Amino acid sequence: MEGMVGVKIPPGEDQAEITRSMRDLPPAHYTFKIENFSLLSNSKVDNIESGDFEVGSYKWRLCLHPNGNKKSNGDGHISLYLAFSKANAPPIGWEVNVDFKLFVYNQTQDKYLTIQDANGRVRRFHGMKTKLGFDQLLPLTLFNDESKGYLIDDCCIFGAEIFVIKHTSKGxxxxxxxxxxxxxxxxxxxxxxxxxxxxxxxxxxxxxxxxxxxxxxxxxxxxxxxxxxxxxxxxxxxxxxxxxxxxxxxxxxxxxxxxxxxxxxxxxxxxxxxxxxxxxxxxxxxxxxxxxxxxxxxxxxxxxxxxxxxxxxxxxxxxxxxxxxxxxx
Missing domain, CATH: 2.60.210.10 (Apoptosis, Tumor Necrosis Factor Receptor Associated Protein 2; Chain A)
Incomplete structure (x- = not known):
């Protein structure tokens, strides 16, 4: 993928540097497939969420902005976030530390574009911050170009891999x-x-x-x-x-x-x-x-x-x- 893989992207507001790389293995925890994507992107829907899935004793969901999260520097891009399910969002005063990766499947290369925070950064979910991810996951011009392999036959696939860091207080x-x-x-x-x-x-x-x-x-x-x-x-x-x-x-x-x-x-x-x-x-x-x-x-x-x-x-x-x-x- 020209100009994207292995490159650190400068942070936007509330965003740290991120890295992109390609790998063969699919996401370990969740896959989110969307058909007839153009109907979604041409509608007035600002974002769409996946169903709940459980990792590390917590329930999560993916939140996709097909035309970018315009409220958070995502205009002109696909924006994708990992979010706590509304069924078990942590109350104020609690927090969950997570190291996660988000994915976009390249159907031409049969590989997964892997997007994650650079330098081993760990994200902190808490009662006032239940959704974290990447405002500028991919430029829309790149994503919508069928020759690039991410959107083929109006179908695309996203994914998530999550490691919850639990403090056991042992040592x-x-x-x-x-x-x-x-x-x-x-x-x-x-x-x-x-x-x-x-x-x-x-x-x-x-x-x-x-x-x-x-x-x-x-x-x-x-x-x-x-x-x-x-x-x-x-x-x-x-x-x-x-x-x-x-x-x-x-x-x-x-x-x-x-x-x-x-x-x-x-x-x-x-x-x-x-x-x-x-x-x-x-x-x-x-x-x-x-x-x-x-x-x-x-x-x-x-x-x-x-x-x-x-x-x-x-x-x-x-x-x-x-x-x-x-x-x-």
């Missing part, structure tokens, strides 16, 4: 926490060589507002049984998963050398979730090294295992909604 605050309080935990495991269970779990410890534990496989887990010690950090707090969230953490796992005051340590990171409640190292260290008393890791048949959380995300509910991200150091 969350994501904090990024470094070195959480009590984020370092040491677990002394007595009678280590006599342990018969496949794995053992420490008591819970709290860090960053959540409950954690260490899990150790004294004889190794899965494919490393009898070869390596396996250690994992376990998130005990199930509430973090109640809404499908994930929680990210960076941490270090250690086994202390009790003779020389050193550590074997390995770092890890994980997005904990419903499907991933623990993370660590399958092959942390060899059992031969661990179980040799002279190496210093097994002293008085006791092993010391440690976890230190360096960084984690903490999520809290917001009552007012809206994304807020903070950083704690």
């Amino acid at each position: 969350e605050c994501l904090s990024l926490m470094k070195q959480p309080v009590n984020g370092r935990f040491t677990w002394r495991i007595p009678n280590f060589s006599a342990l018969q269970q496949i794995f053992c779990k420490s008591e819970e410890f709290s860090a960053g507002g959540h409950k954690w534990a260490l899990v150790v496989y004294p004889k190794g887990n899965s494919t490393v049984k009898g070869k390596s010690l396996s250690i994992y950090l376990f998130l005990e707090d199930r509430e973090v998963f109640s809404s499908g969230r994930t929680m990210y953490a960076e941490f270090t796992l250690r086994v202390r050398n009790q003779l020389f005051g050193q550590y074997v340590e390995k770092k890890a990171n994980c997005h904990f979730s419903n499907s991933i409640k623990n993370w660590g190292h399958l092959e942390f260290m060899s059992l031969d090294e661990l179980n040799t008393p002279a190496k210093g890791f097994l002293v008085n048949n006791t092993v010391e295992v440690e976890a230190e959380i360096h960084f984690m995300t903490v999520v809290k509910e917001l009552s007012g909604g809206g994304p807020i991200i903070g950083v704690k150091t």
Whole structure:
């Protein structure tokens, strides 16, 4: 469509900039077909309205001025508006925020001219403003020219697509926490060589507002049984998963050398979730090294295992909604 598609149109009175583009998909919510359009445009009818249709729990209708809305800078154009149905127009003091598109079907190209506000503008319907749209949808000279494809055999088709923005007053605050309080935990495991269970779990410890534990496989887990010690950090707090969230953490796992005051340590990171409640190292260290008393890791048949959380995300509910991200150091 010469000179129209993709062009921003300067605003008229009570009109913001609008954009026009062509697309293949028909309007998602409503189609308004008019036959014998010339009889309408040659009559004394100033405007005509469609029937009601429901979107976003509200009832709407389309309002067309076939010769332009002369009261609102629409002379010489087709004017088209989205209007609240008179059956459920909002009372004074209420408002509904809407992002909408209006359409004109190009029958020659089999495409839909899409007209919408530029720059993502959202329109506000309220008790004193129940009809909003475009005064200068299309010039009449263009619309009435059958070769352009919008009015063929005296028939034309309009449409609407509506997204109602509803405020749910829900949200969350994501904090990024470094070195959480009590984020370092040491677990002394007595009678280590006599342990018969496949794995053992420490008591819970709290860090960053959540409950954690260490899990150790004294004889190794899965494919490393009898070869390596396996250690994992376990998130005990199930509430973090109640809404499908994930929680990210960076941490270090250690086994202390009790003779020389050193550590074997390995770092890890994980997005904990419903499907991933623990993370660590399958092959942390060899059992031969661990179980040799002279190496210093097994002293008085006791092993010391440690976890230190360096960084984690903490999520809290917001009552007012809206994304807020903070950083704690």
